[in-house]
Amino acid sequence: MNDLDRHPVYMDHAATTFMKPEIMAAMAPYFSRYFGNPSSLYRFARESRNGVDGARRQVAAAIGANPEEVFFTAGGSEADNWAVKGAALANRERGDHIVTSAIEHHAVLHTCGWLEKQGFSVTYLPVDEFGRVDPGDVEEAITDATILVSVMTANNEIGTIQSVAEIGRVAHDHGALFHTDAVQAVGAVPIDVERMGIDLLSLSGHKFYGPKGVGALYIRRGTRIENLIHGGGQERGRRAGTENVPGIVGLGRAIELATADIEGHNRRIAAMRDRLVRSVLGSIPDTRLNGHPTERLPNNANFSFRYVEGESILLLLDARGICASTGSACSSGSSEPSHVLLATGLSHEEAHGSLRLTLGDANTEEDVDSVLEVLPDVIGRLREISPLTPVRARIPEVD
Ligand SMILES: *Cc1c(COP(=O)(O)O)cnc(C)c1O
Numbered sequence: 001m002n003d004l005d006r007h008p009v010y011m012d013h014a015a016t017t018f019m020k021p022e023i024m025a026a027m028a029p030y031f032s033r034y035f036g037n038p039s040s041l042y043r044f045a046r047e048s049r050n051g052v053d054g055a056r057r058q059v060a061a062a063i064g065a066n067p068e069e070v071f072f073t074a075g076g077s078e079a080d081n082w083a084v085k086g087a088a089l090a091n092r093e094r095g096d097h098i099v100t101s102a103i104e105h106h107a108v109l110h111t112c113g114w115l116e117k118q119g120f121s122v123t124y125l126p127v128d129e130f131g132r133v134d135p136g137d138v139e140e141a142i143t144d145a146t147i148l149v150s151v152m153t154a155n156n157e158i159g160t161i162q163s164v165a166e167i168g169r170v171a172h173d174h175g176a177l178f179h180t181d182a183v184q185a186v187g188a189v190p191i192d193v194e195r196m197g198i199d200l201l202s203l204s205g206h207k208f209y210g211p212k213g214v215g216a217l218y219i220r221r222g223t224r225i226e227n228l229i230h231g232g233g234q235e236r237g238r239r240a241g242t243e244n245v246p247g248i249v250g251l252g253r254a255i256e257l258a259t260a261d262i263e264g265h266n267r268r269i270a271a272m273r274d275r276l277v278r279s280v281l282g283s284i285p286d287t288r289l290n291g292h293p294t295e296r297l298p299n300n301a302n303f304s305f306r307y308v309e310g311e312s313i314l315l316l317l318d319a320r321g322i323c324a325s326t327g328s329a330c331s332s333g334s335s336e337p338s339h340v341l342l343a344t345g346l347s348h349e350e351a352h353g354s355l356r357l358t359l360g361d362a363n364t365e366e367d368v369d370s371v372l373e374v375l376p377d378v379i380g381r382l383r384e385i386s387p388l389t390p391v392r393a394r395i396p397e398v399d
Contacts, residue, residue, distance in 0.1 A: 006223070009367045013207075013299055013360035014156050014184060019250070020209045020361075025252040027211065032245040038243050039234065048245045055252025059216050062259040063182075063201060064192035071217050071235045072248050076183040076204030079216035079217040080107035082239075083179040083200040087148045088115050088227035091177070095145035099176070101125045101133045102247040103160075105151055107202075108181055109339070112150075120143075128241045130292035131344050135167050149178050153185035155338040155358060157327055158291030161189055161302025164324045168197025177223060183207050187258030187265060188297050199223050203255070205247065210254025210363065212286050214247035235255075269359050270298035272368050277355065279372045284379050290341060290354065299359040302327075304341070304350040307389040308382040311356050316378040322371060327354040351389065 010018075014368075036045030038052050048101030053067070060067040073079045088098060102124045112122045123141045125133055142149070149171040154161045164180055171178035179200035182191055187208040193201060200223065202213035219225055219238075228237045231240030258265075281287055286306035291370055293361055307314070317324055328337025328351070337351035356372065 003071070007133070009363075011357040011359055011363065011371065012325050012366065014159075014297075014356065014358035015325055016212065017208045017209045017360055018256070018362065019211060020257065021251050023210055023253045027246040027250040032196055034160050034245070035299075038205060038245060039232070048243075051249045052243050055248045056183045057257045058252035059203070062186070062191070062255045063203075065218050068223065068236075069193075069218055069221055071219060071238050071277045072243065072251070073215045073217055073239060074241075074244070075213050076105075076181070076202055076207070077107040077213040079183075079202035079215045079331055080105065080181055081111050082217050083202055083225070084108055084111045084148065084150055084227040085115065086228055087177050087179065087200060087223070088120055089226040090224040091147040093141075095147040097122045097143055097145040098122045098148045099138060099141045099146055099151065099171075101127060101162075101257070103127050103131055103155055103157075103340040104150065105156055105181055105183070108150055108152070117179060125151075127160075127343050129345050130295070131155055131158045131290075131294065131340065132292060133162050133167065135163055135170050137175075138167050139170045141158070142170070142176060148175060149176050150180070151178075153181075153183040153189055153191070153296050154182070154290070155340060156184045158302045158344065159184075159297035159358075160292045161185070161295045161297065163197045164198070167329065167383065170245045184297060185362070188257060188299065190259075191261055193218055193220065200225070200292050205251035208254050208258040209356075211247045211250040214244050214251045216251065248353055265361070266298040267354075270363075272365060273299060273301050273359055273365060275365075276359075276368050276371060280375060283372070283376050287379075288350070290346070292314070297358075301357045301359075303354045303355050303357075304346060305379050307353065307386045308349065308353045308379060309350055309386075310337075310354050312382050315352075317374065317385045320374045322374060325356045325358075327356065328352040392398050 030051055034047035036048045038049040056070045057065045059070045059289045076122050116122055125137050153161055153164050177199045181202045182196055183204045200222040201218040203234040217313050227238045288304050290302040310328030314326055317379045341351035
């Protein structure tokens with residue numbers, strides 16, 4: 001049976017989300033009717049400018065910032081690059097040391113790697129078995145030369161939420177700037193840049209039902225940071241390029257919707273996720289839940305199934321109409337599994353057998369039922385043919 005013609009069961013919301021109709025509706029006029037360049041002086045361009053200004057207020061309100069502290073970018077990766085490179089380059093005479101964690105998104109990790117080539121030194125903090133950074137480790141890693149601490153609010157693979165406010169306090173106690181990649185956290189973790197001691201914060205529209213290719217960097221007033229994109233004087237001289245007006249308007253509406261009722265959203269999503277986790281752990285032997293048992297994003301379930309390979313799981317799930325993801329990367333030419341799972345202490349085998357299911361607003365209990373129906377069968381079949389499966393585990397103990 002080929003289920004692909006039907007609506008797939010989409011459980012990969014950490015990769016990207018669908019766009020909500022009301023967000024598309026908010027954007028639509030800015031593609032055609034209000035197409036003016038926000039920088040133009042005639043009255044006609046004012047609508048575009050108003051759209052951008054309105055979105056800036058919406059983003060600011062969602063994170064407890066002032067609108068003048070919000071700068072639009074072409075997504076989360078650009079915001080991360082800008083925060084880390086910009087802060088490093090602008091504060092070079094004060095020091096050359098950056099503290100980050102081993103489980104950051106590659107937009108932060110590879111940026112730090114590039115900065116190492118430019119002569120900066122970077123400490124990559126370890127995490128515990130649940131993926132948590134110990135604020136005490138941050139404190140120990142900081143030296144007189146530390147100019148920036150960058151630790152994500154919540155992890156995109158295992159969903160673990162960090163003690164951001166505590167880490168922010170430690171950074172500030174030692175005179176370092178604090179950046180957090182909040183791309184996965186917006187809409188799930190209430191964010192207040194004041195209370196959490198955040199100087200720089202990255203976010204991205206397509207992770208909370210907004211458009212792809214548009215994001216924002218929050219820059220606390222007075223923070224020393226170099227520009228990343230040079231050219232025209234847009235974004236008050238901080239980020240060049242004609243504004244992606246429809247995208248920015250969509251981002252503004254999306255963040256407003258995503259943060260309107262975080263508690264209610266989390267309750268609904270976590271209830272489905274918890275049932276999924278309980279049933280999977282209960283029905284499939286030799287399975288573990290990766291990430292923190294409680295301090296995790298409400299929509300994230302990340303499992304390791306012994307004796308099987310993540311990409312095989314994905315292919316069989318895909319054939320049954322289920323979209324998910326894995327921390328295994330065999331087909332991409334690298335046999336290195338997820339740096340996040342390895343950092344939590346998993347063996348290569350366990351990391352290769354990982355499956356990430358991330359729920360979203362359109363998922364239903366029926367979607368959870370579908371996964372619970374298909375997954376034990378998929379794992380059982382793969383274990384049957386896996387040379388890694390010990391004899392005792394060959395006959396799946398399911399149903
Ligand atoms: C998706 C993601 C990014 C990158 O955002 P883009 O908008 O896709 O560039 C950065 N950090 C985290 C934690 C993410 O999940």
